[in-house]
Amino acid sequence: MQLRIAFLGLGRMGLPMAIRLARAGHDVAVWNRTAGRAAEAIAAGAHGAASAQEAVAGRPLVITMLSDPDAVLGLLDGLVLDPGATLVEMSTIGPDAVAELRKRLPAEVALVDAPVLGSVPQAEGGALHIFAGGTAEDVARCAPALSALGTVEHVGPLGDGAAVKLVVNVATINSAVLLGEALGLAARLGIAREAAFDALGRTTLGPIAGVMRPRVTASHQPTLFSLGHAEKDLRLAVAAGARPDGVIVAARRALAEAHATGLGDEDVSAIVRALADGDSSSQSG
Ligand SMILES: NC(=O)c1ccc[n+]([C@@H]2O[C@H](COP(=O)([O-])OP(=O)(O)OC[C@H]3O[C@@H](n4cnc5c(N)ncnc54)[C@H](OP(=O)(O)O)[C@@H]3O)[C@@H](O)[C@H]2O)c1
Structure with missing residues (x-):
């Protein structure tokens, strides 16, 4: 199933993950704070977005892979996600920041915390272990995308993946x-x-x-x-x-x-x- 995905954050981990999603046949819009990091993802079939807002517009699945809680909360504070969209937060930010993110997001945006075990070689090879927290329905909705990145383990309700x-x-x-x-x-x-x-x-x-x-x-x-x-x-x-x-x-x-x-x-x-x-x-x- 092809999904329309926005991928925000093309660091050491984010770039190979976005490339895998594009190569798996998903329609992926990519954005990174520092311009220039997107070139390799675009060569793999992703669309480069001029801003994070442009990347998320019209995309039901939004993935973040950023440094830390401040980066995630700061970026999401300035964004309007489509009603009905699901945000999959994959950085390592801990359960408190996931709870804070849930508070700040509108109710009509679903949230799954899905940090990863494994490093750059596993990200490149689609061999990450993904600890997912959220409702069974929300995690299942992301599964067709996440399965291109590795194995998904649904560990519990929202925040448990981060924990x-x-x-x-x-x-x-x-x-x-x-x-x-x-x-x-x-x-x-x-x-x-x-x-x-x-x-x-x-x-x-x-x-x-x-x-x-x-x-x-x-x-x-x-x-x-x-x-x-x-x-x-x-x-x-x-x-x-x-x-x-x-x-x-x-x-x-x-x-x-x-x-x-x-x-x-x-x-x-x-x-x-x-x-x-x-x-x-x-x-x-
Ligand atoms: N590397 C690993 O082996 C590994 C494994 C598992 C989990 N993790 C976790 O995954 C996350 C990403 O790791 P990484 O190694 O890919 O990190 P990284 O190479 O340092 O990349 C960090 C990303 O966050 C972006 N960023 C930082 N501050 C930002 C801000 N204020 N606003 C917008 N974007 C911002 C950076 O953009 P710029 O390019 O503009 O700086 C970059 O895209 C971290 O939470 C890390 O702990 C890493």
């Missing part, structure tokens, strides 16, 4: 921070990094060590998931009720410190390297 996504990201991001600290400790104990990776690969950190190893050892790592977004996700988790004196808060502080040194746009693997090297240099100092 589950925060929980999942806390696990992944905290594991990356712990991996960095473990590598740093290994360095202080005189264990070579490769040997430390080999040993950690045999532990519960094995999966994250496997993902991070090539990224940490590469001389240049293109950003897939930015350190800044990881910090944002833990900030959202803390605001949503993570223990104030717990490990999530501590990991968030480590990311915030790395962000403050200018690593915000780097790949999240930069925190692993920074902690590994930081512990190492504190040994020599």
